[in-house]
Amino acid sequence: MELWFTEHHNDSIGYSLKVNRTLNSENTQYQKLDVIESEFYGRVLILDGILQTTEKDEFVYHEMIVHVPLFTHKNPKSVLIVGGGDGGAVKEILKHDSVERVVLAEIDDRVVENSKKYLPTISCGLYDEKVEIMIGDGIKYVSEHKNEFDVVIVDSTDPIGPAVGLFTEDFYRSVYECLKEDGIIVAQTESPFIYGSLINKLSKMFKNIYPIVKPYICTIPTYPGHLWTFTMGSKKYDPEAVDVNNIPNIDTKYYTPQLHKASFVLPKFVKEIFEEA
Amino acid sequence: MELWFTEHHNDSIGYSLKVNRTLNSENTQYQKLDVIESEFYGRVLILDGILQTTEKDEFVYHEMIVHVPLFTHKNPKSVLIVGGGDGGAVKEILKHDSVERVVLAEIDDRVVENSKKYLPTISCGLYDEKVEIMIGDGIKYVSEHKNEFDVVIVDSTDPIGPAVGLFTEDFYRSVYECLKEDGIIVAQTESPFIYGSLINKLSKMFKNIYPIVKPYICTIPTYPGHLWTFTMGSKKYDPEAVDVNNIPNIDTKYYTPQLHKASFVLPKFVKEIFEEA
Numbered sequence: 366m367e368l369w370f371t372e373h374h375n376d377s378i379g380y381s382l383k384v385n386r387t388l389n390s391e392n393t394q395y396q397k398l399d400v401i402e403s404e405f406y407g408r409v410l411i412l413d414g415i416l417q418t419t420e421k422d423e424f425v426y427h428e429m430i431v432h433v434p435l436f437t438h439k440n441p442k443s444v445l446i447v448g449g450g451d452g453g454a455v456k457e458i459l460k461h462d463s464v465e466r467v468v469l470a471e472i473d474d475r476v477v478e479n480s481k482k483y484l485p486t487i488s489c490g491l492y493d494e495k496v497e498i499m500i501g502d503g504i505k506y507v508s509e510h511k512n513e514f515d516v517v518i519v520d521s522t523d524p525i526g527p528a529v530g531l532f533t534e535d536f537y538r539s540v541y542e543c544l545k546e547d548g549i550i551v552a553q554t555e556s557p558f559i560y561g562s563l564i565n566k567l568s569k570m571f572k573n574i575y576p577i578v579k580p581y582i583c584t585i586p587t588y589p590g591h592l593w594t595f596t597m598g599s600k601k602y603d604p605e606a607v608d609v610n611n612i613p614n615i616d617t618k619y620y621t622p623q624l625h626k627a628s629f630v631l632p633k634f635v636k637e638i639f640e641e642a
Numbered sequence: 643m644e645l646w647f648t649e650h651h652n653d654s655i656g657y658s659l660k661v662n663r664t665l666n667s668e669n670t671q672y673q674k675l676d677v678i679e680s681e682f683y684g685r686v687l688i689l690d691g692i693l694q695t696t697e698k699d700e701f702v703y704h705e706m707i708v709h710v711p712l713f714t715h716k717n718p719k720s721v722l723i724v725g726g727g728d729g730g731a732v733k734e735i736l737k738h739d740s741v742e743r744v745v746l747a748e749i750d751d752r753v754v755e756n757s758k759k760y761l762p763t764i765s766c767g768l769y770d771e772k773v774e775i776m777i778g779d780g781i782k783y784v785s786e787h788k789n790e791f792d793v794v795i796v797d798s799t800d801p802i803g804p805a806v807g808l809f810t811e812d813f814y815r816s817v818y819e820c821l822k823e824d825g826i827i828v829a830q831t832e833s834p835f836i837y838g839s840l841i842n843k844l845s846k847m848f849k850n851i852y853p854i855v856k857p858y859i860c861t862i863p864t865y866p867g868h869l870w871t872f873t874m875g876s877k878k879y880d881p882e883a884v885d886v887n888n889i890p891n892i893d894t895k896y897y898t899p900q901l902h903k904a905s906f907v908l909p910k911f912v913k914e915i916f917e918e919a
Contacts, residue, residue, distance in 0.1 A: 379646060379658030591862075632897075636898070
């Protein structure tokens with residue numbers, strides 16, 4: 366017997382991974398959580414039936430959501446992650462020597478605990494003494510902390526279920542207050558092949574709040590649409606003005622200083638989605 | 643009843659499209675050919691069970707395999723396509739005013755005929771008076787034509803079945819002779835997430851023959867691995883030295899002059915695959 370995990374998009378596309386075994390399945394307070402061992406992509410975290418991260422390709426998403434904003438900021442010391450309970454973003458943030466404090470605001474402690482247990486290569490940074498794990502509502506946490514973070518990373522699930530509130534103008538405005546005067550927000554903003562209208566809507570919200578708004582892209586084999594966008598809102602620093610010669614060498618598999626700049630060069634139809642916002 | 647087309651990669655990944663109806667299925671002299679109407683990606687051409695092109699995302703592949711080499715060459719007049727019977731590359735080549743002659747060397751006339759009948763938005767250029775459709779062995783055609791083309795585009799299927807001979811050093815050397823003294827070859831060279839070792843091997847072959855060898859990338863939602871590579875071999879022109887301000891404005895959905903340059907900036911692990919060659 367062969368077992369396959371299949372995720373459907375728009376009820377018309379399926380993405381399937383052959384499963385060697387299921388490591389855990391549980392209903393948490395917030396969502397259905399599964400951890401599987403897939404044949405090609407290694408271990409996979411699945412929330413409400415949607416693939417969140419895999420051992421084999423997590424580096425693309427986590428490197429790009431972290432290193433682009435952190436190397437855009439001149440001296441990031443304090444970083445807040447909203448979501449990201451798997452620890453992948455934390456792992457990448459800890460590669461930056463300037464960082465003194467990382468707060469992970471994850472609503473579901475079972476995501477953190479399952480990642481610690483089943484995804485050690487992704488969650489390894491969660492034990493670092495610079496890291497504070499705050500189990501609770503990220504929206505509430507942001508609203509209660511003003512002028513405190515250099516970078517806020519919104520490492521959310523899709524805009525359904527527990528993450529809906531992370532795709533609103535109220536939240537992005539609250540993050541603005543939570544950031545220091547030269548702070549930067551980055552949010553994962555889905556694929557233009559699947560979610561074009563959402564990207565347009567989010568881009569409008571960012572432009573209403575942040576003086577510098579720039580989307581950037583990467584390719585994630587296990588995410589729907591595969592061409593993935595992040596949207597950066599910045600109070601002061603322009604991510605494209607970074608001197609790539611001054612970016613220190615860190616251990617990566619996807620990010621390079623040259624790719625930092627190239628990732629802001631969008632395919633024409635994606636550029637139009639953002640410019641129309 | 644729901645019908646789904648599923649393509650498998652490495653026996654461990656599945657990519658599925660919901661099918662509204664099958665438009666044609668036949669066994670040609672060379673391969674099994676199917677045309678389906680999918681719900682999300684429109685009409686789809688399938689050869690030996692492998693998705694070749696879809697109405698909705700063909701623009702990514704065809705624009706990138708054509709406009710990057712044609713805008714690297716200063717004045718492309720004659721272009722040979724090996725494979726590409728769907729006509730998508732022809733359609734893009736005809737957007738270049740300098741081009742006087744396009745030869746399509748396609749081994750399977752049924753690919754051409756089915757594309758004309760079922761994929762009119764992709765095959766529309768095949769009727770143009772500049773286009774010669776040569777049904778036959780592209781390898782033989784290349785070997786019989788010396789110093790004749792400005793650009794040769796290898797728009798092949800995967801390196802199994804009829805296309806195996808298009809992934810060999812002998813063939814790339816024969817193309818070198820077929821090109822004029824400032825000629826350029828571009829070949830589709832698969833995804834580094836799936837076919838890393840093949841990319842490394844092909845890169846070595848190119849470097850043995852062409853003075854300038856540069857890979858570039860794009861994101862194709864319906865191709866396995868999704869991060870797609872093309873490899874360019876050039877006798878004279880450096881694709882990264884192109885003055886993007888001199889590239890004329892043409893009607894595209896993916897390619898832009900800025901993306902032309904950015905597409906040569908590779909993720910670190912892809913760069914390493916090529917540099918190790």
